[in-house]
Amino acid sequence: MPVLHHHPFCPQSRFVRLVLGEYGVPIELVEERIADRRPELLALDPAGRTPVLIDDDGTVVPGASVIMEYIDDIGGAAMGPRRLMPTDPQARVEVRRLVEWFTIKCDAEATSWLVQEKIFKRHSPQGGAPDMDAVRAARANMRHHMRYIDALAGLRRWLAGDQLTYADFAAAAHLSCADYLDDAPWSEHEAAKEWYQRIKSRPAFRSLLADRVPGMAPAPHYAEIDF
C-alpha cells in the first residue's frame, strides 16, 4: 500500500489525499510535523516538506505538484473519463495554472499563514500566540481568493472547465483548511459555496471532514455537506 507522509492540516497534503481518495487508491498515512525536521523525512525529501508519497515499488515522490504529475504519468490514462488531468494541451495549461494558483499563491498569501499561526504554532517547540497581524492579512487575502473561485464557479461547472480536475481538489484542499478555522466567508460568495458543496459531497472528502485539531473545535459547519 502506498504511504503518504502528511499532516492533516497541511493543505498540500490534503490535495493529495483528495486525489488518491477520488481515484480509490488506499494509502497508509504517516503524520509529520515539519517543524520537527525529522531526519527520516529529510532523507525522503531534502526540502523537508509534506506531503511525500512512497509508492509500492519504493519510488519516493515529494511535493504535491510532483505527486500530481506522477499519479497522472503512471495511472492517468487508465482512469478514462474519471481522469483528473485533461489530455488537450490547452486544457492542461488551465488545470496546471489553477493548481499553481492555489498550491503556491493562495498558500503563500493566505492558507500557510492561517494554518501556521492558528494550528502549527500550538504544537511547535517555539510555540507562542498567533501573530494576529499575520492572521488578519491572511484573512483579507483569503477573501480575494474566494472571490476568484466565485468568479470561476460562476462561469464554469468546475474550476478549470466542464470536467472535475486536479484544480478543484487543489482549491478545495486549501479552502477546507481555512474553513476549519472559520476563515472562509461563504455567505459573500454564493457560486463558490455551491461549488464547494458539490466537491465536499464527494466520498474522497470524508476523511478530511473527520480530521480534528486536538483542543480546537472546527467551525460548526465544517463537516456539514449543506451549510
Next chain:
Amino acid sequence: MPVLHHHPFCPQSRFVRLVLGEYGVPIELVEERIADRRPELLALDPAGRTPVLIDDDGTVVPGASVIMEYIDDIGGAAMGPRRLMPTDPQARVEVRRLVEWFTIKCDAEATSWLVQEKIFKRHSPQGGAPDMDAVRAARANMRHHMRYIDALAGLRRWLAGDQLTYADFAAAAHLSCADYLDDAPWSEHEAAKEWYQRIKSRPAFRSLLADRVPGMAPAPHYAEIDF
C-alpha cells in the same frame, strides 16, 4: 513566432528563454516590469507574473513550470534524445523535484530577494536603497543552494542524472541572476562551477550573457565561459 512576456533578470523568464533556445525555437521578447501591473499582462495572467508565453495559435501559457510542461506536451516527444524531460516516471519525478527546488525554494530564499533588492528596486516607482539585511540573508541562503548543486554535480553528470534536463536550465537560470550580481561564490564550489561552465557554454545561454542592467555592470566573469 511565439511571444514571451519576460524580464531579462526574472530567473523564471530566463529558465524559459534557455529552454526555448536549447530547442531552437525563435521567440519575440516583450519586456515587462511586474511592479507596473500592466493591464495587458494581467489580462494574460491574473497572477501578474512573468514569464507568459503566447504560442503561435494564441494559446496563453503563464508561469515557468506550466510553460515547461506545455512545451513538453506539444513538442517533447519530437525532440528525441534532445528532449529535456525524461520519459521514465521516476526520472520525471527527479526533474520536477529539482525544477521546483529552484523555481520555488531557491527563488523564495535567495534569488527573488537579490533581484528585487538590487535590480528591480532601481526601476520601481517606490524605489529606495536595497534592504541590506534581506540581501545578506539571501546571500547566505544562496550559499546553501550552491552547496546543494555542488553535491549533485559531484554525483551526476547533469543535475537530475546522466542527461541534460529542465532541471539544469532551471538551476542555471537562477544562478545566472545571482552571478550577474556577483552573489554566486564559485571558488568554494568546484563541482558546481564545472557544471555551470558546461551549461553556460551552450548556445542557448548567449542571449542571457548579453543582458545588462542599465547603469549596473555585471560581475567581471559574468559573460566568460571559462571563469
